[in-house]
Amino acid sequence: VLTVAGVCLAFGENHVLQDFSLTLNRGENVVVMGKSGAGKSVLIKCVIGLQRPDAGTITVLGQDLGALDHAGLDRLRTKLGFLFQSNALYDSMTVRENLLFPLRRQWLAHTPAQEAELVRQALTDVGLADTAALLPAALSGGMRKRIALARTLILRPDIILYDEPTTGLDPITAREIDHLIRAVQAKYNTSAVIISHDLACVRLTADRVALLAEGRCYAQGTYAEVSANADPKVHDFFI
Numbered sequence: 001v002l003t004v005a006g007v008c009l010a011f012g013e014n015h016v017l018q019d020f021s022l023t024l025n026r027g028e029n030v031v032v033m034g035k036s037g038a039g040k041s042v043l044i045k046c047v048i049g050l051q052r053p054d055a056g057t058i059t060v061l062g063q064d065l066g067a068l069d070h071a072g073l074d075r076l077r078t079k080l081g082f083l084f085q086s087n088a089l090y091d092s093m094t095v096r097e098n099l100l101f102p103l104r105r106q107w108l109a110h111t112p113a114q115e116a117e118l119v120r121q122a123l124t125d126v127g128l129a130d131t132a133a134l135l136p137a138a139l140s141g142g143m144r145k146r147i148a149l150a151r152t153l154i155l156r157p158d159i160i161l162y163d164e165p166t167t168g169l170d171p172i173t174a175r176e177i178d179h180l181i182r183a184v185q186a187k188y189n190t191s192a193v194i195i196s197h198d199l200a201c202v203r204l205t206a207d208r209v210a211l212l213a214e215g216r217c218y219a220q221g222t223y224a225e226v227s228a229n230a231d232p233k234v235h236d237f238f239i
């Protein structure tokens with residue numbers, strides 16, 4: 001569903017991505033690890049077409065991003081879900097209004113009954129069926145993360161991009177989010193790219209781990225394989 005092939009991107013002399021390649025298969029979760037400043041956010045921006053690589057190709061759901069115009073990119077983005085580290089919920093809107101926001105922005109016509117059903121389903125998927133009338137301020141950090149995920153799910157994305165989904169959460173809540181990521185994957189057969197440094201999260205959610213270092217996919221494999229890699233550049237992530 002996603003192929004990044006030989007992508008290079010530099011900001012002046014700062015060569016952030018240098019021949020980076022990665023493939024994501026349907027139904028698969030790939031966790032991308034990398035030091036701060038390694039280029040993980042830049043990679044995600046390339047994947048959603050916010051940043052154009054200097055070289056290389058990115059194919060998302062069979063479409064070459066480089067060949068798409070604005071309208072084409074917009075259409076493709078409706079199939080991608082993005083879970084921001086900050087959740088990006090609107091504080092002045094109820095949970096229900098937050099969830100409906102992406103539907104209305106996409107100009108998808110739904111009857112009130114259909115909207116209610118979509119909200120109910122998305123909230124049930126994240127285990128928060130009774131929160132529709134609440135404001136985000138009334139929710140805990142873990143609940144806000146769930147609501148942000150519900151808002152992503154309401155558009156039934158084929159691919160979900162998670163930016164450090166457990167950062168700032170206590171370990172118990174973080175593990176709940178990990179299990180939720182797995183539950184979503186199992187229920188909807190979604191594929192996901194997950195940026196994370198949280199080793200417990202990586203172990204629980206990753207079908208494959210890709211390490212971004214020196215601008216390229218420095219190492220990849222299952223958690224067991226990559227964590228057993230003796231190269232200090234890889235090994236240091238797992239201590």
Ligand SMILES: Nc1ncnc2c1ncn2[C@@H]1O[C@H](COP(=O)(O)OP(=O)(O)OP(=O)(O)O)[C@@H](O)[C@H]1O
Nearest residue numbers: 011012014016034035036037038039040041042043
């Ligand atoms: N728009 C930009 N203009 C110039 N330099 C940029 C721009 N965006 C990112 N960079 C540079 O690219 C490099 C990679 O940044 P990026 O944000 O992708 O790192 P990261 O791996 O996501 O780090 P972190 O884990 O801290 O979020 C950094 O050196 C950053 O300064």
